[in-house]
Amino acid sequence: MARIAYDNEDAAAFEASRHLIDAELVAWREAISRHLDPRPGMRVLDLGSGTGMWARAFTAWYDGVEVIAVEPSEAMRARSVHRPVVPGDAEGVPLDDASVDAAWLSTVIHHVPDLTNAARELRRVLRPGAPVLIRSAFAGRHHAITLFRYFPEAVRVLDTYPSVADVEAAFATAGFAPAGFEQVPQTTAPSLREAATRLRREAHTPLQLITDDEYTAGLARLHRAAETETGAVVDSLDLLVLR
């Protein structure tokens, strides 16, 4: 069970407000390429692929790389901009043993109910030595993410997510060791005004899980700040690599 429903309303909000374009992902493309070492014939699992933004980007960026998108929510699959996308989740990946060369999990790890089972399942489908790339906001790591500035109560939710140490410990039980950790920036919106206009509560787990009053107060703070702040909204999430 994910922390939120990922029903049709969430999926529509996610597709409308969370897709980033290549120009906003320059640093992510560089970091992912470095750890992935993409080459023709490679097969990459995008686990919890959502509405397919990353699967589509990887397919465009990396010639000859096959991206296998696996996603448990029917509503997210229905809106996926990458095809094919197959049903499955972190504890049941519908792929053969040792059949993929890398796994990508973007803002998924906090939805996985049992990280140890997920690590075992990834160990099964990955070829020996293949990397797992985890993009996430981990517990305690809210400082470089703009939304938490305006919705400080959402930090309470983030702090229930797995920490980097929690993920490393769970993956160690399946033989994975840390192979990289870095904070990677992205341009989330060209301005705070645009970010405020685009914001959809349903597209953000931490905003769904604060109270309505907390959300309303945060939204007012965000809109007030957007009247005066100029410049692009740049957020940094973490990239944890395990092998």
Ligand SMILES: C[S@@+](CC[C@H](N)C(=O)[O-])C[C@H]1O[C@@H](n2cnc3c(N)ncnc32)[C@H](O)[C@@H]1O
């Ligand atoms: C925040 S969205 C991220 C979607 C996509 N990875 C992205 O970054 O655009 C989280 C996704 O994880 C999926 N999810 C929830 N529980 C999962 C699980 N146990 N295993 C794999 N994916 C899961 C949800 O259905 C949802 O599509």
